[in-house]
Amino acid sequence: MRIDVLTLFPEMCEGVFGTSILGKARDKGIVSLNAVNFRDFSGNKHNSVDDTPYGGGGGMVLKPDPIFAAVEHVLAETGPEASPGEAAISPLVKPRIILMCPQGQTYTQQIAEELAQEQHLIFICGHYEGYDERIREHLVTDELSIGDYVLTGGELPALTVIDSIVRLQPGALGNETSAVTDSFSTGLLEYPHYTRPAEFRGWKVPDMLLSGHHANIEVWRREQALQRTLERRPDLLETADLTAKDKQTLKRLQEQASLNEK
Incomplete structure (x- = not known):
C-alpha cells in the first residue's frame, strides 16, 4: 500500500510516520508513507495557495490549481517507472483521493476496513476557510470527517485515519488477532482485559x-x-x-x- 498526504505542514506527518506501528510498518515495507507539500505546486512567485472567496465573506479558500498539480505529480510517481524506494503501482489502479473535511462522511471502523483493501490512498489536508468547490466536484473520490467538530487543519484527522488503516495491514501488528477483536470490528465494544498481577x-x-x-x-x-x-x-x-x-x-x-x- 502507498499513502500520500497533501499538506502545508509535512513536518506534522513525518514525526508520526516514523513512530510506533506506522514506523515499523514503513520499515518492513508494508506501507509507503509520504508527505507532499502542495505549496511546492503553487505556480506563483509568492507560493500562495489560497485566495479570497468570490462573492465576499471572511477567511481564505484553497485554490484548485496547487491541489490538482500535487495530485497529478503523485500519480506520475507511482507508475511502473517509479524510482527505487517508491511504490510502483499499476496504471490500472485508481487511487482513492480523500478530502478531510467537517462536511464529509463520518469515519467508522467499517470504512477503515474498506480502505485497508486499497493499494493507493491520497489524503488532502486543508486549512483556512475551505476548499474551492471544484476540488470536491472533479478531483476527490471520498470526503471524510472524524467527528462533528472543526479543527484548524486536516492533518490530525488524516493521521488518525491513516493509523487506523495501517494497523489493519497484514504484518503491521505483532498479534494478527488484535485487529479482529477490536471495538467496532465485531459490531460491539470490546470485552474488558486483565493482566498480572491476579x-x-x-x-x-x-x-x-x-x-x-x-x-x-x-x-x-x-x-x-x-x-x-x-x-x-x-x-x-x-x-x-x-x-x-x-x-x-x-x-x-x-x-x-x-x-x-x-
Whole structure:
C-alpha cells in the first residue's frame, strides 16, 4: 500500500510516520508513507495557495490549481517507472483521493476496513476557510470527517485515519488477532482485559479468566462485550450481527438492569 498526504505542514506527518506501528510498518515495507507539500505546486512567485472567496465573506479558500498539480505529480510517481524506494503501482489502479473535511462522511471502523483493501490512498489536508468547490466536484473520490467538530487543519484527522488503516495491514501488528477483536470490528465494544498481577490493591481478576477453560472464557468475553455495548453504546446493537444466543443474553442483561434500577 502507498499513502500520500497533501499538506502545508509535512513536518506534522513525518514525526508520526516514523513512530510506533506506522514506523515499523514503513520499515518492513508494508506501507509507503509520504508527505507532499502542495505549496511546492503553487505556480506563483509568492507560493500562495489560497485566495479570497468570490462573492465576499471572511477567511481564505484553497485554490484548485496547487491541489490538482500535487495530485497529478503523485500519480506520475507511482507508475511502473517509479524510482527505487517508491511504490510502483499499476496504471490500472485508481487511487482513492480523500478530502478531510467537517462536511464529509463520518469515519467508522467499517470504512477503515474498506480502505485497508486499497493499494493507493491520497489524503488532502486543508486549512483556512475551505476548499474551492471544484476540488470536491472533479478531483476527490471520498470526503471524510472524524467527528462533528472543526479543527484548524486536516492533518490530525488524516493521521488518525491513516493509523487506523495501517494497523489493519497484514504484518503491521505483532498479534494478527488484535485487529479482529477490536471495538467496532465485531459490531460491539470490546470485552474488558486483565493482566498480572491476579490481585492488585484488593481488586481481583475475574475467576473465569484464571480458570484455563478457553471455551467458557470465550462465552464470558462475548457476554461482557454485549453488556458493555448495552451500557455504553446501545445504538450499536441495532446493526450488530447477533446470534440467537446473543439475543437471549441481551434479554437477560436488560431484565437484570431493569431489576437493579428498581
